[in-house]
Amino acid sequence: MAQGTIGNSEFDRDTALTRREPGTPGTSAVFDADLSAGWTIGHAVNGGYLLALLGRALGGTLRHPDPFTITAHYLSASAPGPAVIRTEQIRASRSLSTGQATLLQVDEHGAEVERIRVLATYGELDALPEDVRTTAKPPAVPPHERCLSSKDGDPATAPEIAGRLDIRLDPATAGWAIGAPGGQGEMRGWFGLADGRDPDPLALLLAVDALPPAAFELGVTGWVPTIELTAHIRSRPAPGPLRVSLSTRNLAGGYLEEDAEVWDSQDRLVAQSRQLARVMRTF
Structure with missing residues (x-):
C-alpha cells in the first residue's frame, strides 16, 4: 500500500464529498457521499468513519475549520453506498461556529431514511493558547x-475495517479474543491508518470509535451499536501513532457507557469521547 498523507490517502478518498448546488456558502450546504464498504463491521458502516465524514461536511460549511465538540445520534444503521449529507450553520461568532448535519440514505423501498443527526461547534485549534x-x-x-x-x-473473521487500520491491542485487555475476558471493562492499544497517514482532527473522530468495544472485556459478544456519541477534540495531533484507551463502568438494562481518551506521540491528550451503546447480545 502506498504511503498515505493528509489529503491524499485512502481515508481522505473514502470521506470525499461532492458539494451540490444550490447551497448558501457559510450557512448551509448539501453534499453527496459514497459510503465505502471498506469501513464496515458486518453489514453496518463504522460509526467513527461516519462521524469523520459528517465532520468533513461541517468543516466545508461552517466559518471555522476544526471540530471542537461534536455530538452524533445514530438513528439507524448506515449501509455502504450513496448518501446525502445536509448541513446548516446555526450561529457563528468570532471564535466559534455551531452547526448541524444529517446523513440520509434511500432504503430498499425507495424511501429516504435519516441515519445520523449531528450537532457540533467548530473553532480554530491552532489559535488555542498553549x-x-x-x-x-x-x-x-x-x-x-x-x-x-x-x-x-x-x-x-476480521471485519472489513480491519484492513484500513493499524490497531495493536494491549494483550492485557485482549483476553476476550481467546475466550478469556478480563472482566475489567477496559481496552487499550495503538491506533493508526493502514497506509501510514498521520492523524488530524478528522482522524481523531474515527479513532474514538475504532477499537473493539470495551464491553468485550466484560464478556459481551456480538454487536454493540452506538446510540449517541460526543467527541471533544482538544488539540491538533502530532505526527505518529496514537494511543487509545477505552473504559466502561456500568452495563445495565442492556446499555452501557464507553469513555475514550486519545493521546498523540507527544503524550498530549488530543481527544476525548463518551458514548452510550446498546448491547444486542450479552453473554
Whole structure:
C-alpha cells in the first residue's frame, strides 16, 4: 500500500464529498457521499468513519475549520453506498461556529431514511493558547511489537475495517479474543491508518470509535451499536501513532457507557469521547 498523507490517502478518498448546488456558502450546504464498504463491521458502516465524514461536511460549511465538540445520534444503521449529507450553520461568532448535519440514505423501498443527526461547534485549534494544566496521564501501552494485531487472528473473521487500520491491542485487555475476558471493562492499544497517514482532527473522530468495544472485556459478544456519541477534540495531533484507551463502568438494562481518551506521540491528550451503546447480545 502506498504511503498515505493528509489529503491524499485512502481515508481522505473514502470521506470525499461532492458539494451540490444550490447551497448558501457559510450557512448551509448539501453534499453527496459514497459510503465505502471498506469501513464496515458486518453489514453496518463504522460509526467513527461516519462521524469523520459528517465532520468533513461541517468543516466545508461552517466559518471555522476544526471540530471542537461534536455530538452524533445514530438513528439507524448506515449501509455502504450513496448518501446525502445536509448541513446548516446555526450561529457563528468570532471564535466559534455551531452547526448541524444529517446523513440520509434511500432504503430498499425507495424511501429516504435519516441515519445520523449531528450537532457540533467548530473553532480554530491552532489559535488555542498553549497553557495545559491536567492530572490526566497517557495509558501505559506496551510497544507495538508486544501488542496484538488483527493480522494475528483469522483473516476470514476480521471485519472489513480491519484492513484500513493499524490497531495493536494491549494483550492485557485482549483476553476476550481467546475466550478469556478480563472482566475489567477496559481496552487499550495503538491506533493508526493502514497506509501510514498521520492523524488530524478528522482522524481523531474515527479513532474514538475504532477499537473493539470495551464491553468485550466484560464478556459481551456480538454487536454493540452506538446510540449517541460526543467527541471533544482538544488539540491538533502530532505526527505518529496514537494511543487509545477505552473504559466502561456500568452495563445495565442492556446499555452501557464507553469513555475514550486519545493521546498523540507527544503524550498530549488530543481527544476525548463518551458514548452510550446498546448491547444486542450479552453473554
